[in-house]
Amino acid sequence: MYVEGGRKPKKLKRFLSKKNFFVCYFVINLVVAGGFSGVLSYFFHSDEASAAVLNVEILSDIHTVNNSGTTSSQRWQATAANQPVNFTISGAGLADVSANLVGKKYGVLVIPPELANKVKANGSSQVHTNITVDLSKVGVLTATLTAVNDLVSLIDRIQKGLVADLTGVSLNLGEVNKQLALLDALKNFGAADFQQSMTLSADGRAIYFSLDDGIGPILAQNLSTILTNLSSAVSALQVTGTGLIGAASAITINAALGLLKPTLVNAITTVKPLLAVGGTGVQQLADASVLGSTTIQMPTLVSGPGSITGNLDAKFVGTVIKSSIIDIDLLSTANGLSYIYFAGETFAMNNTLLPDSLNFGVHPIQTKLDELFTATQGGVAGAAQTTGTVSVTDTRSTVKNWQIKVAQSNQWNSSGVELSTPVLRIYGGTLTTDYSTGVRSISGQNIELINGSQQELMAVSGVTASGTTSLALPKFDLFVPKNTAKKIGQYETTLIWTVTESP
Structure with missing residues (x-):
């Protein structure tokens, strides 16, 4: 007899050669009943990216990783709560791709819809970047840069002797040149490290922060310091001369400088408040x-x-954009993918740990003595005993109340002839469980089965935690009482293993 969901027994590859022998061969058909479901995957990730995202992304070769430690084979329970996870987004610059974009620069982590409002910021973002800046595109600096250029042009003319004869003239440009060099170098600002607080979007689908709110103050503070020092250096700039020619030339040069210095100093004085916190x-x-x-x-x-x-497979997307809006649907198609893997709820018995069959061997017919046969590999005397394990994994969030039972569904039978009195003994071995209470089993005991009987092997009750419970079955014996009528043949029966739920 075969029951749907069972495993087909191995054929007995032994033929009888004597009429006074019979075979005790126990066929196990694995039947698992009860309300449980297998693990199914309903969310598949795709590595396809939409080219449309490139019109707001400002980094190339974007990669996103996380340190959750989860994989497709090592998953978190779906009920995991407030697990610290650090997402790292990295990429290279795209030249001036942001020049024509409107809005601020943002770091964005798109949260999968299944985890909306399940992810929150855990402190501030940490940014390490390399910056270049085109000061000519900063409107508030127009007057200052014009005055700087005029001063530089004048100094160049002075040094070439185009303003006055330089005989006997002394002009110390050291500090001015130093600050002008720093101002020029600001365009290649280089490495910057800063922190920014993060915000969860109203729909719980993204965490984001403004990079501009970190970059702007850094650049402004450095520029303000340079301009302050440049203003002081220019104000202190004074030409001296010796001799008649030198003295006359000094007067001429200082007069020329006097026309430009106030303009630059005033421009710097005017722009500095605009570089303070909150300034345009x-x-x-x-x-x-x-x-x-x-x-x-x-x-x-x-x-x-x-x-x-x-x-x-929860798909997160990390990216860096410049935009006036954060379009989550658009950004969710970007390339910077990172996954956190969660396990679905499972309630299942692992029937692969049970033996395919039990073979009690070939034995001579006699009725004077009780007989006890042990199932071995191939039914061979002295071979390794056949063993098994009943194991149930239950990761559901509900209160758990279930039992594993085994039943002998029919009498031992050989071509219509029944062996009426055998008793099958199943021994309980080591119990392994993730639960501290609420578990019972036949560990250290045995149960006996006859035709139509059912016995409990293991049960869990009133447990809320998730876990796996396993009971080793180290031995299977068949007891045949004396005076049991036997005929030549191969006797078989079937067991039904059942997982059921009840209060």
Whole structure:
């Protein structure tokens, strides 16, 4: 007899050669009943990216990784709560791709819909980037840069002797040149490290922060320091001369400088408040900046989706954009993918741990003595005993109340002839469980089965935690009482293993 869901027994490859022998051969058909479901995967990830995202992304070769430690084979429970996970977004600069874009630069982590409002910021973002900035695109600096250029042009003319004879003239440009060099070098600002607080979107589908709010103040503070020092150096700039020619030339040169110095000093005085916190120049500097190689750390707390019937490969997308809006649907198609893997709820018995069959061997017919046969590999005397394990994994979030039972569904039979009195003994071995209470089993005991009987092997009751419970079955014996009528043949029966739920 075969029952749907069972495993076909191995054929007995032994032929009888004597009429006074019979075969005790126990066929196990594995039948698992009860309300449980297998693990199904209903969310498949795709590595396809939409080219449309490139019109707002400002980094190339974007990669996103996380340190959850989960994989497709090592998953978190779906009920996991507030697990610290750090997402790292990295990429290279795209030259001046941001020049024609409107809005601020943002670091964005798109959260999968299954985890909406299940992920939150866990501190501030950490940014390491390389910056270049085009000061000519900063509107508030127009007057200052014009005055700087006029001064530089004048100094060049002075040094070439085009303003006055330089005989006996002394002009110390050391500090002025130093500050002008620093101002010029600001366009290649280089490495910058800063932190920014992060925000969860109203729909719980993204965590984001403004890079401009970190870049702008850094550039503004450095520029303000340079301009302050340049203003002081220019104000102190004074030409001296010796001799009649030198003295006359000094008067001429100082007069020329006197026409430009106030203009530059006034321009700097005017622009400095605009470079302070909240000043319009701060955002203008951020707008004019371009990112090079960039790495962003976004620390989060991640909770699972709760009760799910199948595995979830939760797809996160990390990117850096410049835009006036954060289009989550658009950004979710980007390339910077990173996954956290969650396990669906499972309630199942692992029937692969049970033996395909039990073979009690070939024995001579006699009725004077009780007989006890042990199932061995191939039914061979002295061979390794056949063993098995009943094991149930239950990761559901509900209170658990279930039992594993085994029943002998029919009498031992050989071509219509029944062996009426045998008793099958199943021994309980080591019990392994993830639960501290609420588990019972036949560990250290045995049960006896006859035709039509059912016995409990293991049960769990009133348990809320998730876990696996396993009971080793180290031995299977068949007891045949004396005076049991036997005929030549191969006797078989079937067991039904059942997982059921009840209060």
